[in-house]
Amino acid sequence: PINADRLWDSLAEMAKIGATAKGGSCRLALSDEDKAGRDLFVSWCEAAGCTVSIDRVGNIFARRKGRDDSLPPVVMGSHLDTQPTGGRFDGVFGVLAALEVVRSLNDRGVETLHPVEVAVWTNEEGSRFSPPMMGSGVVTGVFTLEEILDQVAQDGARLGDELVRTGYAGEASVDHPMHAYLEAHIEQGPVLEVEGKEIGVVTGAQGQRWYEVTVTGVEAHAGPTPMRLRRDALVAASAMVLAVQRIGLETDGDPCTTVGILDVHPHSRNVIPGRVFFTVDLRHPDANTLADMDRRFRAAVAEIAEQQGVSAEIADFWHFPPTPFAKPLVDRVREAASGFGFSHRDIVSGAGHDAVYVAGKVPTAMIFIPCEDGISHNEVENISPADGARGAAVLFETLVATAGR
């Protein structure tokens, strides 16, 4: 029901903005590149006859009228921001598949009962500004608008100021009515590809716990300080990184444990590090197991700190529990996939998505498509045009069934 070539061309056009050396994308949230990507998206939506509104946290909603325009919209969407060395499909695919659905509704002259909207959520990645899923978190009341506007980026910029600078400090209320929410996304893992499935019917997302750890030892000279007298913050932090990995290797189910940022102070070749800061990301589909991982992590940090004669502070930075999606809507995704004869399987999302926050407010479902070698958050991230077209087709069918005729 959709135009596969048009979808692919739009993905290629968007990928020119912030293109990186190895074929990926760098459009960090509210950077110049993110602004350029948003501007291009808005121009496409206006060309498709949509009315575009921007809310106070910079979320974009492009609206196609419904037969009863007083009803709340069925919203499709995702994000346009990327990781520093991100791919061309993470987020972008969901936004442009949604736009393709709107364009196809226009082509076929389909009227829906509910209005239909395409949403671009602000800062889903949580890289330049942290935590992730900020725009959807504000709209669903997880975060206050004020706390998010005051977030400071890795590069020192304030989010509220970057919204103004890029022209996306909108006037619309963040209290946005929605009838239901649908998000198409690449899987970002290997399961669908390995099993040869064309569509992932996402039943929910695994839980996440993010932490910040600060290890404090004693700065001293790398030369005349005997090994036994050292309180080396980096040696301790390195043991903690390995302990985090061990929790991931030894826990049952599908755990994920990662240290993505680690900063050493004073950062001098011949000074024993006196302070190390690092981030930890623990994930599991089961809430009790995630709680166990949390306990094991805290115990390991305390034990290593004691052994190495350093102190370590753990700050809870962000978390969300394992989150199920709305069964009737998930069933509708499965039926749409079956209806097209696409091979499919139920799957739990390993990543957080704006859909996780929106699911707390309105019925929500997601559609996954395979990605090459299961690789994401990497410039080489890739999908096949046929997989993209299948995901957009399932989104089209689910949207029409949900928005009504």
Added chain:
Amino acid sequence: PINADRLWDSLAEMAKIGATAKGGSCRLALSDEDKAGRDLFVSWCEAAGCTVSIDRVGNIFARRKGRDDSLPPVVMGSHLDTQPTGGRFDGVFGVLAALEVVRSLNDRGVETLHPVEVAVWTNEEGSRFSPPMMGSGVVTGVFTLEEILDQVAQDGARLGDELVRTGYAGEASVDHPMHAYLEAHIEQGPVLEVEGKEIGVVTGAQGQRWYEVTVTGVEAHAGPTPMRLRRDALVAASAMVLAVQRIGLETDGDPCTTVGILDVHPHSRNVIPGRVFFTVDLRHPDANTLADMDRRFRAAVAEIAEQQGVSAEIADFWHFPPTPFAKPLVDRVREAASGFGFSHRDIVSGAGHDAVYVAGKVPTAMIFIPCEDGISHNEVENISPADGARGAAVLFETLVATAGR
């Protein structure tokens, strides 16, 4: 023979420049603070009747005429630059003790046969610009002037440009004649304090090998990427940091092994690190043992890289072999200490010093004084005024004996 109060006052005055929150000093090489420290030193030397010259790599030489001024000078000196969170005595003590010797020669109307000079060497620390001991390395032919002028700092500045900016791109040739070289310094380790010795008679310096290691894994999403499929550059680098520590703990003699810098890419909380850069510093007083440590280090990096499915490249960054000082001059230091009735012991320097490079060209010796808790490269670095006065007195005696009457 010296004025202890004047020495202590000058140390306190210099410590005001680049003073840090915790009582230390930050005068990174050729920063605004380093320039201010150099300017103050030059003004003091001129007030003491010295003629000041600056060479092309920014080394400062303050000269007091000799009875036969055509003879090469006996040079005393050290450095004024510090670590990012450095102490008030590392380097500074040697420079201001040398100035105090000159002031005391003036007070007492002592004429020396050889001229006497106080040297301030450019970038001894090797922190902002690396490697260390650049100024003395150029004067002794270890480095070419051109390669040093082209060095780029951690902050992106070029050394040659920073010399011009701070007014220390001098005209004097780097081929500087010297009759002998004497350097007083804090021990920067715990040996003298633990044994209750007042003076360390430095017989030489242990050897050092510095490396840069780049670990390359595969960036991927911290969520949906199964633990077993990861090629996490930070997990591998962490195991390497612990292996470096293990070499230090398990080698006989007095080994030191340190990782002081470690940088993670792409530096995002939810991206498995694809690349990690870190520096390694291995030291030992015995050349064969240092060679063993080098072999063990390379083998450990290769083995861990293999285990973790990443690649690792080791670049040799800098090294110097264990370096003995000139026996007659070392004996003279020991005699001076004994002459004053100061308790003393022979000691091998754990740190590199400008004296190490100068020792390759002219007879060289060093005098150590204890520092509190053996702590250096730390803002809390401290000495007692009495220890400082003893070190300056031994320097005075050794200088007069070497420069002749």
